[in-house]
Amino acid sequence: MHTTPFYGIHKSINAKFTEFAGYHMPLYYSSIVEESLAVRNSAGVFDVSHMGRIWVRGKGVKQKLDFLTSNSLDKLRSGKVQYNLLINEKGGVKDDVTIYMIEEDEYFLCVNSANRQKVVDWLSSWDTPVEDWTFQSVQIALQGKEAEAKIKKFFEVNGLKxxxxxxxxxxxxxxxxxxxxxxxxxYAPTDVGKEIFAELIKEVMPCGLGARDVLRIEAGLPLYGHEISEDISPFSANLDRFVSKDKEFIGKKAMLEKEVKRKLFGLEMLEKGVPREGYEIYCNGKAIGVVSSGTFSPTNKKGIALCFVDIEHRLEGKEVYISIRGKFHRAKLRSYPFV
Structure with a gap:
């Protein structure tokens, strides 16, 4: 089980830990609700060093990366970041990543922790020069409307879009x-990042993975293994805008030919209850969908979920029932995000 370089700091401020993707990570420090609301109302800081950080450098790497991803790298220029999907031969997703273009033949990738080695191996199998920087570096997320004011004490970010x-x-x-x-x-070398994190938590609430999950569900953002996977098409997950129709990429034909029967949608509870992953959604006694991610939303003060629903039932405001521990609870389908 890995720990991040901030483990000692987490222990010193009484973090409650959980296991996630092979890491011993803070679940929360004060409470998941308090930390979620801090980010919505002011700012919060997260240790996300469990994520993978990979350099891809060398002549011709743009063409190789462009073939292995669904979004077009032609949209990038030096200094820009792109959300992208690494695709497999079946048109499913090996990982969702953010790609940073340093220059034409140099890119930096942030990948999911659980997929780090898989991504390194996959890129390497296509003779793409890969340098795994994960264990020599850290990653800190400073989030919320006051984030810019807080980060200015460390870095000049005026005008950064x-x-x-x-x-x-x-x-x-x-x-x-x-x-x-x-x-x-x-993203920083370990020694530099530790100093920054130690200073940030003096004036910004530290937040754990519990709040991070609540916040991303409220924002309608996918999590690998829940809304996307090797077997889930980007079209099922409403990620069409990250699939270029104007270029060739691995798995494109299979992706376009695969029939989409269920698509991602939102759900909110109309009575008490928290929808969780795997709970089934019913209409007229028939199962029409399943929850992929669910939580209690501190912002909305009710249970919410992302769910895959039969296409013909994806109707705004449609009343449904969700089975929670063997009992039916009223809910309605709706578009997301929830904030």
Whole structure:
């Protein structure tokens, strides 16, 4: 079981830990609700060093990356970040990643922790030069409407637009995040990052993975293994806008030919109850969908979920029932995000 370089700091501020993707990570410090609301109302800081950080450098790497991903790298330029999907031969998703273009033949990838080695192996199998920087670095997410004011004490970010980044020596600072709020992600060598994190938590609430999951569900953001996977098409997950029709990429033909019977939609409870992954959704006694991710939303003060629903039932406001521990509870289908 891995720990991040911030483990000692987490213990010193009484973090409650959980196991996630092979890491011993903070689940919360004060409470999941309090930390979620801090990000929505002011700012919060997360240790997300469990994520994978990979350099791809060398002549011709753009063409190789472009063939292995669904979004077009032609949209990128130096200093920009792109959300993208690494595709398999069947048209499913090996991982969802963010790609940072340093220059034409140099890219930086942030990948999911559980998929880090799989991504390294996959890229390497296509003779793509890969350098895994994960264990020599850390990753910090500073999120919320006050994030810009807080980060200015460390880095000059004036005028930095959403999905853009600056490279300051060995540090990358991007205006990105996974909460639905404004915010920044900091990638730094371990020693530098530890100093930054220690200073940030003096004035910004530290937040754990519990709040991170609540916030991303409220924002309608997918999590690998839940809304996307090797077997789930991007079209089922409403990620069509990240699939280029104008280029060839691995698995494109299979992806376009695969029939989509269920698509991702939102659900909110009309009575008490928290929808959880795997709970079935019913209409007129028939199962029409299943929850992929669910939680209690502190922002909306009710249970919410992302769910895959039969296409013919994806109707705004449609009343349904969800089975929670063997009992039916009223809910309604709706579009997302929830914030």
């Amino acid at each position: 959403r999905y853009n980044f600056v490279r300051l020596g060995d540090v990358i600072v991007s205006r990105t995040g996974y909460t639905g709020e404004d915010g920044f992600e900091i």
